[in-house]
Amino acid sequence: MNQSLFASPSSMGLLANRYQLKQLIGSGGMGEVFLANDILLGGIPVAVKFLTQTVVDKKMQQDFAREALMSAALSQKSLHIVRAYDYGVNEKGKPYYVMEYLCGKSLKDLIPLPLPMFLTLSRQICLGLKCAHQGINIDGKICPLVHRDIKPANILVIPDPILGQLVKILDFGIARFLNYTSTASTSRGFNGTLPYCSPEQLDGEKLDSRSDIYSLGVMMFEMLTGKKPWQPETDYFGAWYKAHHFEQPKAIADVQPTLKIPEKLNNLIMSCLAKKSCDRPQNIAQILQVLNSLEDSNSPSIPTNLASSSILSRPLDSGLPITVEQSCRKLLWPPNKPIQEIVFPQLLDTPQGAMTALWLMLPKQEIKNYALSTRYNQFIFMTSPHPMLLWVTLLYNRQLAPKWLPCYLDMQNPQNTRLVSFLAENEHYPLIFFTLEAPHSCTNVLSSRIEPTQRQMLKNWAQQIHSLPPASQPQLSKQLLKQQYKQMQSRILQHLESQPQVVLSGF
Structure with missing residues (x-):
């Protein structure tokens, strides 16, 4: 993109009467990315990517709209694909699309990786690719998506309170649009990143998921060794064409003699690098099967920073003083609350002082079923556009x-x-079932434990509220928190499913 189009944040103005462009935050072969504020949603930050091509032809605009819509639909299906919100073409004919703004590191800045992190990130990358390759439903037809530009620069790794590190794949669907515009304007019809391109992509052939698998193989080799499987003398098209078509990849052991990896993993990566697509793994599920077995044998995938924002309480944990539990059992359902399945927090007077508790009403059989459940909690605080706290408690039983x-x-x-302040004062909070x-x-x-870091976090939030300006958009903040809640549910379940199952006896 011509940098002069956006000389400074003050001169950028509004894009589509909605996005206030602030500053350039990234650039690459596909275009430039700007930080922006979504004025319609109270100024929340988003990322706006302007693509390199100028689109004036009506057919090309339609194709871009289709690719952007497919990308947006796909991002709703997988946690590991960057979420796309909007798209369009500006007055200069530059196509753009709007994505969630994420603070993280590019995978290219993290490699080489230790084996445990390699397995964790590779598995998440594969989950995103698998979702795309399975396709999305467009007008009753399943449309598989091939990325066409899998490389470390298109993988973002962000801190995550549940998984530790969360992978997001960037630019899904956009590579195909760029490939179309390149084909329309050049004889070669190639658009991609040469070191990661499959032989069939360099030949301009029709691509399927096995082309992404080849690119994934190149990337996995680099993730472990810090080097690519080939080092041609130049970076020109011809040199890479020769490498991908006729030269065997280097052995991992030759590139990094001190690196010890399981033979199964070495064989997997080398099979992904096969010249013929029929000799590679035929789908991502086959790769995931190997990675899962290696991850299980290497070590359980337990995030090191999980305790900083969430905690597990096992079925036999109590933590509540017996006098508090006795006080809870004497309670009556508040007359101002409806008789239905609901949950709400309320202060409780106990012999130990005031305590924040969760009151909930469930069918009698459900209460019995969840009596031996694992309890999990997490808190998210949003200061803008309106200060709002999401407090999530989960009752987890693998059979239910x-x-x-x-x-x-x-x-x-x-x-x-006041509820949050008292919540921070106690190590456990009661769940009172009616x-x-x-x-x-x-x-x-039952009780759920709040570990010390969480309690300090809650105290800070309760104090911070006094320094925030008055706001009047609680529903907007609630809507945004609901989106975060929906995204984090699968991460929480993924973490819990990786935990060893508690064996109970004597009941």
Whole structure:
């Protein structure tokens, strides 16, 4: 893109009467990325990517719109594909699309990786690719998506409170559009990144998922060794064409003699680099099967920083003083609350002082079923556009559907600030169960533990609220938190499923 089009943030103005462009934050072969604020949604940050091509032809605009729509639909299906929100063409004919703004590191800045991190990130990359290759439904037809430009620069790794590191694949669907515009304007019809291109891509052939698998093989080789499988004398097209078509890849052991990896992994990477697509793994599921077995044998995938934002309470954990539990069991369902399946926080007076508790009403059988569940909690605080806290508690039993208990607290409400302050004062909070069936009595009391880092975080939030300006958009913040909640549910379940199962006896 011509840099003079956006000389400074102050001169950028609004894009599509919605996105206030702020500053250039990245550039590459596909275009340039700007940080922007979505004015329609209260100024939340987004990333706007302008593509290199100028699109004035009506057919090309339609093709770009189709690719952008497919990319957006795909991003709703997989946690590991960057979320796309909007697209368009500006007055200069530059196509753009709007993505979630993520703070993380490019995979190219992290390699080479230790084996445990390699396995964790490779597995997530494969999950994103698998979702794309399976396709999305467009007008009743399943349309598989091939990325066409898998490389470390298109993989973003962001800190995640649940998984430790979360992979996001960038530029899905856009490579095909760029390939189309290149084909329309050049004789060669090639658009990609030479070191990672499959032989069939260099030949301009029709591509399927096995082309991405070849690129993935090149990237996995580099993730482990810091080097590519070939080192041609030049970076010109002809040199890379020769390497991909006629030269065998170097052996991992020759590139990094001190690196010890399982033979199964070495064989997997080399099979991905086969010249003929029929000799590679035929789908991502086959690669995932190998990676999963290696991850299981290497070590359990437990994020090192999980305790900083969430905690597990095992079925036999109590943590509540017996006097508190006895007080809870004497409680009556509040007369101002409806008789239905609901959950809400409320202060509780106990012999130990005030305590924040979760009150919930469920059918009697459900209460019994979840009596031996694992409890998990997480908190997310949003200061803008309106201060809002999401407090999630999960009852997890592998034999049952997970029971999610989300609470949204408007932190401008002094009563909710008080609830959070008392929540931070105690190591455990009670979950008080009332039966949906009459007489709606309390039949069980469980507890969920809040570890010290979480408690300090809650204290800081309760204090921070006093320095925030008044706001009046609670529904907007709640809507944004609901989006985050939906995204994090699969991550939480993925983490819990990796935990060793607790064996209970004597019940």
